[in-house]
Amino acid sequence: MTTCAAAVVLGLGCRHTPVRVTALRQARPCPVVPVATAEPTPQQTNQQPALSPTAAPPQWVSPTNLSYEGWIDIRQWARDIGIPSPVLAMAGTNCVAHLKFPMGNLDIRLGRHQARWQECELWLAHPPLFIRGQPCVHAQDIQSTLLPLLTDNGQLPVTNRVIVLDPGHGGSNPGARNIATGRWEKEYTLDLALRLKPLLEDQGWTVFLTRTNDSDVTLSNRVAMADALGAGLFISLHFNDANGRAAESGIETYCMTPPGLPSAFVRGPSETPSVVFPNNAHDAANLRVAFRLQRALVSRTSAVDRGVRRARFMAVLRNQSRPAVLVEAGYLSNLRDARLIASPEHRQALAMAIAHALGVPPHF
Template structure:
């Protein structure tokens, strides 16, 4: 018994010791070369204002002192760095301080005065990189330095400062410049967001103390309305206390590139939106020749393909031309010459836009070259060849149809819209999910003009320009690793199909009434039905409306009108209701053929296809496909039929959404996609 108890006690002690052993584990050890010898040192973590820093050479512990790359001081402590190779000296310079550190010397010169380094730990050459003592340099430059022993982490915090003013001035080219005034050096984090477009700048360890009270609105928020394109409005406030963070939000008209710099006295953050095009060269990139456009920052740009004569145009937005020569004199297999200009905006742009236009004049060839682009830092690189676009395939199935496939790295959500007036399809998804090349390819196809790929902010946008009116069906799932879109010449394809559209209720029968908007189901159903008819007619379908105005029609009269028309499909549009206002989503009702005396084909595939496409288009909650043999309009109609409940008007959120043009257009497009998909599969 004693032996058993002793064994149990030993096991308990063993397991109790496990976490202790992990807690006492030291930092990662790395091999470095110091004074010609390879030694193991401890790798140290660094936090700047609570944020971890990134460095290609890690900070290390050497002789019990933390050393960091001198480049770290430039990147994170806002100092200028220079190196004297003859004297083996690194100079760190700010507005107020000049620090000279000599490799392997415990002496340091601060503003001309020679002093001793604390603990006699000098600057060192480690792996041929200049490393300097973190605490000494940081404290000398005026930063607060700390140490977290549990995680082997050095901390550097800027002194707390006040944000005292925000103004808008003009930079070169009459583009706006924003100045954020502070009482001293501050750090910042910036992020660009879309939908709507805005630039957010967070300033940690700062208090929001605007001196000009006239620009402060209610609740202590600064609001500056401006007509300085592309800035719409500036908002700023004390975003949080403990930690103290000032947040500045710049609302923009569109995606725009930007530069953020500090003033020389470290008392201003300056944000400007102008790029300068400094040079254009032909260079070898990997195994290809590319035209390289040099910029001061990365601009947004548009690509156009123009003809007679054949040329490719690259418009760089928010840009000024700094080059002397307007003709570059570059010639390749496909390029005859390159021209540049400060382009005066036409109807494609806002009249206040600053645009540098780069024109590639092309040689006359039977094979039209494709353009792909690559962005490296602030350079835009253009490649012309006769290859296609990476991970994009556009296949001709027959004279009437094409298949577009876009390959992603993983399953993802995506957005597709088609503008019938411009005949332009846009597909959008996050860049992180795919590996595409920016560019444009001319298809020389009787149905399709070109495909263009652009990366805008965090997104890829694929534009497909058509020559004729088309319809399309999305064959991929709502979340998929390959986007598949089947495109059809709409005029030829559906002229033999008749779709019957039934707007539910009408006249003395209002249907469900929305508790918030007071909308009547009969009115919104008719609105949807008329939009559906218009859309189907544009695609080449024949249509029949059961009612085209606010009138009461008996259920059996509706059925009789549909059956006499000898139609191919019947769609009845309704909206749902429930006692529980939290219930929302889309439901589709149908009658199985075996429960109808007049139906000869299975109606479920039709209901299922419509239901799936409407869900995909609206991203609404799935309330399922239900058998409803007691519903007259789906039981007694001879053709395939489905009754669509396109949302719950008793759900406050969904009720408001149903009456919007955006939701209606999505739902109608889903119905159309379902109809097309159903007949394509037959």
């Protein structure tokens, strides 16, 4: 983020029209009933995507009797916060609402979880919908997903410059296997952490690793280590496995799901969205760090951008008392990704991307 953009977010003035930060922060907690006309105005009608009257409505158009409760009319939201009205356009079979903020562009894809902010993919808890002809985004996503990023002041949300890097797996827990080389995830995560450590130290970080060799470390001990060291930031490093779906590829970065929201990925039979974990105290900071890492990783490698996602099942994150994220830096089960991950040059590029993302002033 540029200094100018940060100034706009903070309402400090700039040549751009400032976003109404107060309105942004008061974006109507769920449940809400946003102001929306039952019949769109002629101008709004022109902005709607063309739908054949005989065709069945696509899945991103809700039944007309669906309540507005919990949903925000995107056009009304844009008016409330003082940005231009969104432009609606078709992209393939999806309708996309393009919103222009002084600090970047936000694409909201109707009917899809994946949104795009500042050229990076971002998972919304609820797929946006057309309700009575109005493009709507869920209030929970405005509050818990979009707002933390739209109000990011460009500084790292950490209380100190002590970081714990967590090379995933180790010892008797090898993790996933590289289909190109037969080597294990635990080897690559340790290699990545060892490459990242000196890069971060050069930037003034004090760096600790949860393991420095091929040893077993329980998830609870990884958290306890960060507690004992008083770490300001925790980053767990992993590589992915799609369980036989060989085409799946790319990088994704996880952080905890805020209370009340559904997760992007549930491991096990179900989850309880109302439960609050210690790391939920850092929901906004988690998302900002995750987004910063994800954007750096996909912009500095040729990886597919799978976006920032949220989940609750990761015990190494949910009991952390500091911002904490988990990077899945490519698929060992995808041949292209697996070959890249096997390359020392690529792993160095991954380390440099993460270091670049953390090479900004902390917020203290």
